[in-house]
Amino acid sequence: MKKLFLLLMWLSPAIVCAQGFQVNLNGQKQIGMGHTGTGLLQDGASIAFNPGAMAMLPENYIQAGISPLWFKSGFNGAGTNDVAFTKNRVATPFNAYGVWGPKDARWKVGMGVYTPFGGLTDWGNNWQGKYVLESLDLKSIFFQPTVSYKLTDYLSVGAGFIYNYATVDLQRAIPISDPDGNTGQARLKGHGKGYGWNAGVFIKASPEFTIGLNYRSEVKTNIKNGDAMFSVANSAQPNFPQPNTFEAGIPLPQTASIGFGYTASPKLLLALDVNYVGWHSYKELAFDYASNTPTLQDTHSPRNYKDAYSIRGGAQYKTCDKMAVRLGGGYTTTAVKDGYVTPEVPDANRYYLTAGFGYKVTNKLDLDFSFEYEHLFSRTQTNIESNLSGTFKSNVYIPGVSLAYHW
C-alpha cells in the first residue's frame, strides 16, 4: 500500500510543454538517449517514433512509462522587481505500447497511446499577467493503431491511424471589479478530437548502421461545445451571457524526422535524430462563442508560430548483460516568434541533457529510468497582443520510469 501511495504522489492529471506545447517524452529508453529513436530498434515506442521500425522488432512488447514533469517558469515584469513563478504542478505525460506479431512473420500490429502535445502552466490568480492568463491545462492523448511490414530483411515500412482526444482548461481574470474589489473570472473548459496518421520507413543499411524516416501528419483538433464560464459582478454579468459555449481549434503540427543508429560495439549504441516540426500551421488561437455581446466578442489571438527544428544525439552503453546506461542531449529552436511569447507557452530556444539507466529484471522484463533536464534560454519580450512586457525564464525537470515486457 505504501508503495502505491508513493507512486501516486507522482501522478496528477495533466500534461506539459516542451517546444511550443510539444512533449517529447515518448519512451524511457529513448529519453535517456536524448530522445532519439527514429533510427533505432529499442522497443514498442517505435510506434510513436517510427511505425516503420515495428516489423523489425525482434520480439513482441507490452510496455508503459510515465514522465512526471516539472515545468518551472518565472516571469520578471519589465522595469519591476516583481517576479512570478508557475505553481508547483506536475504534469504526467505517459506512454503505453503493445506490439505483436507471430514469430518469424513479416508483419506486426501494434497499439500506442501517448501524449505528444500538452501544456500545464499555472501562474496563479494574482500575478502581473493574470488578465492574459492564469492557467492553461491542455492535454492531448494520441491513440494509434499501427501496422508494419518487413519488405526485405533490410527494409520495413509501417503506418498508423491517429485519433486524438484533447482537453483544454484555460483560466484568466477579467478586469472588472465586484463591490469587494475582486476581479472577474473567465474559464474555458472543453474537450475535442482530431485525426491524423503516422508513417515511417526503417532501413538496416548494414548490421551496424540503421536509418529511420518518419512523418506524422498534422492533427487538427477541434473543441466543440466547450463550457465558457464567466463570473463577474452581477451588474456586469449581462455582458457575459451564461450559460455559454465556445468552439476552438488547435492544429497540432506535422513532424518529420530522420534518425540514424550505429552499433559501434556490442556494448555501445549511438543515435542521432533530426527533427522538423511544422508549427507554421498554428496561426491563431481563436475562441468562437455561441452567444456574443459587444463586450464578449469572438477572439482571434495571433500566434503565427514558425517551424521548429531540433537535433538530438544519444548513446547507450551496456555495462553488463543486465544493465545499460544512457546519455544524450539536444537543441531545439523555438516555434514562437518575438512578440508572440505568451505565458501559456513561454517558449524559447532550449537545450536538454538526458540520462537513463536500464535494468533487465528478468530476460523478459525491462525496467528503465530516465531523467531529462531542459533549459530554456531567457527571453525578454513585449507581447504584441497584451503588451505584457518582461522576461521569461524556464527550466524543465523530467524524471521517468517505464516497464517493458517482451517475449
Added chain:
Amino acid sequence: MKTLKNYLYISAALVLLAGCKPSFENPKGTKGTADFTRYIAVGNSLTAGYADGGLYLEGQQNSYPSIIAKQMALVGGGKFTQPLFSEAQANGSGYLKLTGFTPTGSPVTTTVTENTAVRDQVTIPGFGNVILYTKYSGDINNYGVPGIKLQQIMYGPYGNLNGYFERLLPGAPPTNNTTYLDFVTAKDFTFFTDWLGNNDALGYATSGGAGDVLTDKTQFAQLYTLSIAKLTEKGAKGAVATIPDVTAIPYFNTVTVGAILAGVQKANPTVKDLYISARTSTDIDNLIYAPRAATATDLVVLTFPTSKIGQMVNSPAGMVPYGLTPYAPIDNQYVLDANEIALTKDYVTAYNTTIKTIAQQKGLAVFDAFTFLNDIKAHGILVDGVSANSNYISGGIFSLDGVHLTPRGYAIVANEYIRAINKTYNASIPTVNISNYRGVKFPN
C-alpha cells in the same frame, strides 16, 4: 523494504527538484542622483487620492504619491505617511458608489453617507459654508488638498476656507493663518512631487464656465516660480506634472449633445437642435452669453440632469420646453461651450508652458500629464492585457466623478512619474504592477 526505501529516496529527490525555480537577478534599484529620504507630495485632489467625488480611505491608500513612495522604498526611500481617515470614519467626505444601471444602461450612482469623517460645518462670512472633517495630527508626507488652486497657496486664511486643508492644521476656523506653501515646507524634505494648477483651470471648466474663473496666466507664472523656488531652496530634487487637457476627461465626454438630442428625437422626431447659453467670444474680458444651437464641439457636464430637457419652463416668450428653443437654453453651468473650451485650452497651454519652462530651469523631472492623458483619450492604453481608456466607467481609469482616477488610473500615473524621475535622476525605481489595481467597482 529495500524498494520502499528507494521510492523514498526518489520521492525526496523529486521534492528537491520541485524547488528548482529559475532565478532572476534583479539589478539592484538605485536612487541615482536623487535622495528619497523624505519625499513629500504637493498637490490637490489628485495627489490626495480623491476618487468617486470624495476623499475616502481606500482612495487615499491608492494615491499615486503612496504608490510612488512604496516603490521609492525599494531604492532606499524613507517612511511615507498620509493623513488617512480612520477605519471608523473610512468613508471620509462620503463618495459616489455605483449601485446599478437603468434599463437603458445608464449608470445609477448613490452617495455613501455613513461612517464619514464630517465633524462640523462653519459659515465663513463673505465666503460661505465650509464642511469640517476630523482633524489629523500625525506626520504628513502627502500634502494633497482637494480643491486647492495654485492661486491659493500663498493665501493665509485659506486654511479656514477648505475643510481638507483645515483638517491638517492645528487651529480652528477662522483663526488659521498658515499658507499652504509654508505648511508643506515647514519640515525639511529631500524630494518632492508637485502637481498643482489643475484647479486653476478645472474649477472654471467643470462649472461650465459659470461658477469659477481661470487663474490669470501671469499670476500663475509668478506663483509657480515662487513655489518651485521655495520647494528647491534647500536643495531638494523633485518631479512636477503638467495640467491635463480638461476636455480629455469623461466628465465632459459622456453626456454628449448628440446623445441628448437622439434621446429627445426618439420621443419627438421634429426636434432639430438643443439650445445652449454660449459665450460669444474667446476674449477673457467679454462676458456676453447668447443662446445658440448646440454642436458636437460643445461639451455637456457629466452631472447635467438630462430629465430637465423638454420640461416646460417660463421664458420671455411664455412657457417653452427647456433646452429646445433659444428662449430657454440649457443653463451656462451645464455646458462648456466651444468658446469656453478654446479659452480654457489657451490657459492650460500657457500654464503648462510655465510648468515645463521652470522645471527645465531647475532640472526637475516632468510627468507630462497633458500629453499622456490626451494620448489615452485618443488611443487608449494596453498594460499587461488590460485595455483601459478614457470612457466613463468602462474605461477603468477614471472614477465615478469623471474627473479623478481609479486605483488603476493612479497606479498608471505613479508609473509615469517613476519613469520621469528615473530618467531625470538616472535612478531605477521599479515600476508598480498595474494589474494589482482595480478600476470602477461594479455592484452585484
